[in-house]
Amino acid sequence: MSPPGPTVSLMVSTYNWKEALALVLRSAAQQSRLPDEVIVADDGSREDTAELLHTLAASFPVPLRHVWQPDDGFRLARCRNRGIAAARGDYLIQLDGDMIMHPHFIADHMRLARPGAFLQGTRIRTTDAETARLLSGGAPVFGPSVDAYFRKEGDRSTYHFGRRHHTLRIPWLAGLKSRSSGHPMGCNVSFWRKDLLTVNGYDERMVGYGSEDLELDARLRQAGLRRRQIKFAALALHLEHRSSAPPDPSAPELPNNQLLYASRDAQRVRCEHGLDRHAVEFSTQPSDLRSIS
Numbered sequence: 001m002s003p004p005g006p007t008v009s010l011m012v013s014t015y016n017w018k019e020a021l022a023l024v025l026r027s028a029a030q031q032s033r034l035p036d037e038v039i040v041a042d043d044g045s046r047e048d049t050a051e052l053l054h055t056l057a058a059s060f061p062v063p064l065r066h067v068w069q070p071d072d073g074f075r076l077a078r079c080r081n082r083g084i085a086a087a088r089g090d091y092l093i094q095l096d097g098d099m100i101m102h103p104h105f106i107a108d109h110m111r112l113a114r115p116g117a118f119l120q121g122t123r124i125r126t127t128d129a130e131t132a133r134l135l136s137g138g139a140p141v142f143g144p145s146v147d148a149y150f151r152k153e154g155d156r157s158t159y160h161f162g163r164r165h166h167t168l169r170i171p172w173l174a175g176l177k178s179r180s181s182g183h184p185m186g187c188n189v190s191f192w193r194k195d196l197l198t199v200n201g202y203d204e205r206m207v208g209y210g211s212e213d214l215e216l217d218a219r220l221r222q223a224g225l226r227r228r229q230i231k232f233a234a235l236a237l238h239l240e241h242r243s244s245a246p247p248d249p250s251a252p253e254l255p256n257n258q259l260l261y262a263s264r265d266a267q268r269v270r271c272e273h274g275l276d277r278h279a280v281e282f283s284t285q286p287s288d289l290r291s292i293s
Contacts, residue, residue, distance in 0.1 A: 008110060009089030009193070010035035013079055014097030015043045018052045019135055020239050021097045027140070029061050033107035035093070037063040041083030044071025063288040074244065077202035077212040080186075084201050085278035089193060096187040099123060099236040100140050102169060108233035109190045111171070112178050118195065118220055119178070121188030121230040123238040124167055125149045131240045142235050143167050149240075166231055174233035182229030186213030188236055191220070199223055201275030203259060210249040211256040215263050223269045 010028055014021045021040070028038055038060070040053060050066060057064045067086045069079055084092060093109050095101070102108075112119055126134065130147035134140060141147070150164050199219045206212040221227060251257065263271075 005110070006090035006113075007036040007088070008091045008093060008106065009037050009039055009087035010093050010095065010106065011039045011041055011080070011083040011087060012095050012097050013041045013043065013076060013083065014045060014049065016045045016049070017097060017241070018045070018049045020241075021049065022052060022056070023100050023134060023239070024095070024097055025056055025060070025064075027101040027103075027105070030103055031101065031106045032104050033110060034062050035106055036089050037065065037087070039083045039087050040064070040066050040097075041079045042066060042068040043075055043079040044069055057288070065288060074208050075204075076186075077206045078204045080212075081201045081204060081275045082278050082282075084193070084196055084275055085282040087193060091190065092193050092196065093190040094186065094188075095236070096238075098239040098241060099187060100134065100239070102142050102235035104169065105234050105236060108169075108171070108174065108230065112174065112228065112230060112233065113190065113192075114228065115192070116224070117226040117228045118191040119189065119228050119230050119234075120182040120184060120217075121190075121234045121236070122166065122182075122185065123187055123236050125238045126240055128240050134237070134239065140237055142169065142237070146237070148237075167235065168232055169235055170232040174231060177231040178228045180229045181227045182231075184214050184217035184227065186216075187238065188230075188234065189213070195220065195223070195225055196275065198270070199274075200270045200272075203263070203271040204273045204277070206256045206259055208256060209244050209246060210254070211260045215256075215260045218260065218264050219269050219271065222263075222267050 012024055042049060053066045065086060067082045069082060091113055109119060124146060125148055127147050127149060144164050144167050146167055202212050202216050
């Protein structure tokens, strides 16, 4: 018999949008390769999110865990660190709580995972009308016919918009494309958990919107890891919503960008204010929601 493959934790970050989270978790439960556990990393949602998770956990096909922190502003870096600390898989797939996964999403990440590298996926931004249809119970649509926002040919100013042909799932082409590096983006990315421990996860000094994913990406690469791109696989629909981003997220005067530039300039690998702050709290196996009354 061949040895078992690596275990995988799916970590989904969320904040006060239980309707979207329900769709994300439904897509997780329908994966061709189920994760070994799902961690919901919660940046202070209301009690209705916890109620949803307790309801879903009763029939969820894998352990479902809720890692909550008090609502003290936008603290995504700390929220994700707590999710990573709670996770027990060898491999961790990170997803935002407004992303509906293709049925082969987990399988695609695991098929492309390699030692010494992390994977950067992308997203398909559904229109407002398509988002409303999905939230009303409509079935997800993948492929070129999806009602989504796409980049116009030759327009490089709208890099947040995808290209229509990238909505196709073509596994052999995804293998070729993964030789390139892509653009860092925290909504669809995966890592070996040991590599996150090496760099101490996210820098929790980064609060407010933006750049926490870029800063982690920089330290992972400064540690000698390679970023590999996913296109034509690991597809995910992003539910459109109002953004909390500042007018120019790349403005150099923003505090998070100052921290990003400092990490790059110093070629820093490990952050001081990171994942190890939560090691003691999550040193024992976290509870499956099904075991909590």
